[in-house]
Amino acid sequence: MQVFFSIGVDALAYGMVLFIISIGLSVTMGLMRVVNLAHGAFAMIGGYIASYAARDLGLGYGFAIILAVIGTIIIAIPLERFLYRRIYGAPELTQVLMTIGITFCVIGLANYVFGPTLKTIPLPAGLQGPVDLGFRTIAAHKLFAIACGVVVALGLWFLIERTSFGVKLRASVDNTAMAASLGVRTRIVYAASFALAVGLAAFGGVIGAELLPVEPYYALRYMVTFLVVVSVGGAGSIPGALIACLLLGAIDTTGRYLVPEYGEFFFYLAVIAIVWVFPRGLLGRAK
Amino acid sequence: MSAPDIAALQPIQAARPWQRDLIGVAVILAAAIAGYFLFPDNLALLTRIIAIMLLVLSLDLVTGYCGVATLGHAALFGAGAYAAGIAAVTFGITEPLSMVAIGAIAGAVAGLVSGVVILRGHGLAQLVLSIAVIHLFHEAANKASTYTGGSDGLSGIAPDPVFGLFEFDLWGRTAYGFGIVLLVLVFVLLRILVRSPFGMLCRGIRQDPVRISAMGASVKASLIKMYVISGAVAGIGGALNAVSTQVVGLDSLSFTNSAEALVMLVLGGAGSLYGAFVGTIVFMWFEHVVSAANPFHWLTIVGALLIAVVLFAPKGLYGTAVTLSQRLTRSGP
Numbered sequence: 001m002q003v004f005f006s007i008g009v010d011a012l013a014y015g016m017v018l019f020i021i022s023i024g025l026s027v028t029m030g031l032m033r034v035v036n037l038a039h040g041a042f043a044m045i046g047g048y049i050a051s052y053a054a055r056d057l058g059l060g061y062g063f064a065i066i067l068a069v070i071g072t073i074i075i076a077i078p079l080e081r082f083l084y085r086r087i088y089g090a091p092e093l094t095q096v097l098m099t100i101g102i103t104f105c106v107i108g109l110a111n112y113v114f115g116p117t118l119k120t121i122p123l124p125a126g127l128q129g130p131v132d133l134g135f136r137t138i139a140a141h142k143l144f145a146i147a148c149g150v151v152v153a154l155g156l157w158f159l160i161e162r163t164s165f166g167v168k169l170r171a172s173v174d175n176t177a178m179a180a181s182l183g184v185r186t187r188i189v190y191a192a193s194f195a196l197a198v199g200l201a202a203f204g205g206v207i208g209a210e211l212l213p214v215e216p217y218y219a220l221r222y223m224v225t226f227l228v229v230v231s232v233g234g235a236g237s238i239p240g241a242l243i244a245c246l247l248l249g250a251i252d253t254t255g256r257y258l259v260p261e262y263g264e265f266f267f268y269l270a271v272i273a274i275v276w277v278f279p280r281g282l283l284g285r286a287k
Numbered sequence: 288m289s290a291p292d293i294a295a296l297q298p299i300q301a302a303r304p305w306q307r308d309l310i311g312v313a314v315i316l317a318a319a320i321a322g323y324f325l326f327p328d329n330l331a332l333l334t335r336i337i338a339i340m341l342l343v344l345s346l347d348l349v350t351g352y353c354g355v356a357t358l359g360h361a362a363l364f365g366a367g368a369y370a371a372g373i374a375a376v377t378f379g380i381t382e383p384l385s386m387v388a389i390g391a392i393a394g395a396v397a398g399l400v401s402g403v404v405i406l407r408g409h410g411l412a413q414l415v416l417s418i419a420v421i422h423l424f425h426e427a428a429n430k431a432s433t434y435t436g437g438s439d440g441l442s443g444i445a446p447d448p449v450f451g452l453f454e455f456d457l458w459g460r461t462a463y464g465f466g467i468v469l470l471v472l473v474f475v476l477l478r479i480l481v482r483s484p485f486g487m488l489c490r491g492i493r494q495d496p497v498r499i500s501a502m503g504a505s506v507k508a509s510l511i512k513m514y515v516i517s518g519a520v521a522g523i524g525g526a527l528n529a530v531s532t533q534v535v536g537l538d539s540l541s542f543t544n545s546a547e548a549l550v551m552l553v554l555g556g557a558g559s560l561y562g563a564f565v566g567t568i569v570f571m572w573f574e575h576v577v578s579a580a581n582p583f584h585w586l587t588i589v590g591a592l593l594i595a596v597v598l599f600a601p602k603g604l605y606g607t608a609v610t611l612s613q614r615l616t617r618s619g620p
Contacts, residue, residue: 035411086598092410093356094597097553100546101593108587224418224542231408231415265426268419272404275416279408 005136007250007257013142015249016149017208022226023156023241024197030236031173031193034084035092037099039201040223041106046072046202047214048110051119061124065206072202073195080194088190103219111216119214121206141210148207152200156238169193173236232274234281243282247274308478311561312471319467323460329575330459334531336571337466341473341524342544343551343563345394348517349402350549351557352481353510354493357405358545359417360521362424365540366397367522372441372535373434383446383455383465387526394522395515397424402514406507418542425540440536444529455530462531469527473520477560480516489513490558550589554596556603565605 025039050068053059059067083102087095127144130137160166171179172189180186205214212222225248233244248267255266274282322333342364349355370393371386380386401420408416428435435441448454453461480486488509491499496506529535538544547570555566578585600607 029411035414083594083598092414093350093553093557094601096356096358096414097550097593098597100550101590101597104586104590104593106590108584108590112584112587224422227411227418228415231411235411262430263426264422265430268422268426271419272416272423275412275419276404276407279412281412 003257007253009138009142010257011250011253012246013145014211014253015246016146017204017211018225018229018249019149019204019242019245020152020207021201021204021222022229022245023152023238024200025226026230026233026235026237026241027169027193028197029230031169032084032088032190034088035095035099035227036084037096037223037227038079038102038106038219039197040221040226041103041219042072042076042198042201043205043208043212043222044110044214044216044218045075045106046205047121047209047218048114048119049202050206050209051121051214052114054121055119061122061127064121065203068206069199069202073199076195076198080191084194103223107216107219110219114216116216119209121209121214123210145207145211148203152203153238153242160238165189165192228271230281232271232278232281234278234283237281237283240281240283308475311478312475315471315474315564316467319463323463327458330463331531332571332575334459334462334466335528336567337463337470338524338528338531339548339551339571340470340564340567341527342521342548343555343567344473344477344560345517345521345524346548346552347557347560347563348477348481348489348513348520349510350552351559351562352486352493353489353513355405355510355514356414357417358414358542358549359401359405359419359421359424360548361540361542361544362401362421363394363397363518363521364525364528364544364548365424365428365535366518367391367394367525368529368535368539369393369428369435369441369525370522371526371529372444375444375446375529376441377434381445381447383449383530386446386530387469387523390522390526390529391519392522394518394520394525396518397522398514398516398518399511402511402518406510406514417545421540421542421545425537425542428540429537435535435537438537440534442534444533444535446530446533455533459531466527466531469523473523474560477520481560485509485512550593553603554592556606559605559609562603562605566603569604 021043022039025036028034028036028039046068049071050064053067054061054064079102083098087098123141127141129140131140131143160169168179168184168189171182171184172186176186179189205212205218212218229241229244229248232248233240233242248270251270252264252267255262255264259266323330326333342360345363346357346360349360350357367390371390374380374386374389380389401417404420405413405417429437431437432439446455449461449465453464455461481489488499488504492506492509500506525535525539528539551566551570552563553566554570555564556562573588574585577588596603602610
């Protein structure tokens, strides 16, 4: 029972961190049809900025998060303007190559600037140590990650279902040309959702730094996981991504607890099984 | 995209094809001999380049000719390498040609398995499936450490002399010659394959799968067939690597290896066997020089190189060179 409970909490926390990072990828992939392998690199940049702000500059945790989100978006804007815009609508192979290239560059530069060691983001006193829930105690930062995931999911749901920006976004996802001819400025919608995606990635990178440690190969190591989440959930679907994250988080965490010697064998087996049965993702729409 | 493709196809059919291929073989042999005399101390590296070339050629068959985007092609290469290595270490089959044959068969089987899995999806799903396949192979090889040696690698492969005459020497001369002969054989067979009706069918599938199936050909069966052939080629490459280095490591089944093979292919130019050669040589040589200085700068440079190729030379080095030379000859006379 104890084991079951800790697996449950870890899986939930891990799944929520995955969700925060990869939901942006899912939205941009559904909207712009760009297979963005560099998404993990943005999460990593966020982690590095937060680590620098909190550890080397001694700023507060909340301030570090804000700085990380804004800083990463500022770094991403020229990339979107000069590189991504050229591969909208290009064949997948081209997009894969370009974004892998960006990932490699970011890894190399991160290593050059920050060195190959792990970077920690010191937690504030309130998030350190365990929290007593009455019947069990769990680590506070995991609880925080879960709460952030819930807030992000609700916030995105509100943004997309209840605001005029959400209407424009959904219209652009469904049919860009039609939306543009009806007066939606799709270019601005694109840019705004790209910035939102990058910002969420950076946010997730900071929140999840305890679970996915920040180091130069972060971008490559977890890139696959984020892609898998989007593919399993279905590109562009928020509930799909949420289900996929919780499901994959549960499979991965259970595998690590019960059969650690098999590594990620069962994770990838499950991925193949799910994608085999649902080639468009759990909640993906037919073309 | 069909217009430039047709333009690229025409000269192949118009010129006397066999003459072109003979020139190709002659160029390979000349480059091989030049490599032997120019870099006598680096024969091991040259042999590794040949092995990776076979992997890139094999990737070219599915990506360049059939249009399947995959990041898991090293699974086929690693399957061949491990099969040849296990045959030598566990079952005592140390005859090099048999080892290569076993590698080719294992590669073909791995090609069948991963082809069936990967071709289930399209677009993003296809990519993710290919990534999952390579990780699955990697974890499986890591776990089956009784046969594969796990993360320590499989060592103790001691191949017999080729035909009982040429012993594998310390300087890698025999391995190099062995590799060149294999490469030329594979190249000739692949030239025949890609010009055959089946090869043309595969190119057609890349350009318009719906139309091909409307013509009555089975798209999926053709692609799986190509995957099996591609697996055999990659398996030969893996076996060559096992025979020449006498160890097989887990890195031969890694995602990085797959991604690098794709980079080499695109750098040289997908959809052309010569492009695969050019890309591999340029990439591996560059890597040899730069990564000796600093492995992380190497990664930055590869990244920048990739972005540059996508932006400025989408057809790759070979494709761009062909386009340039055509433009020159057309404007000349």
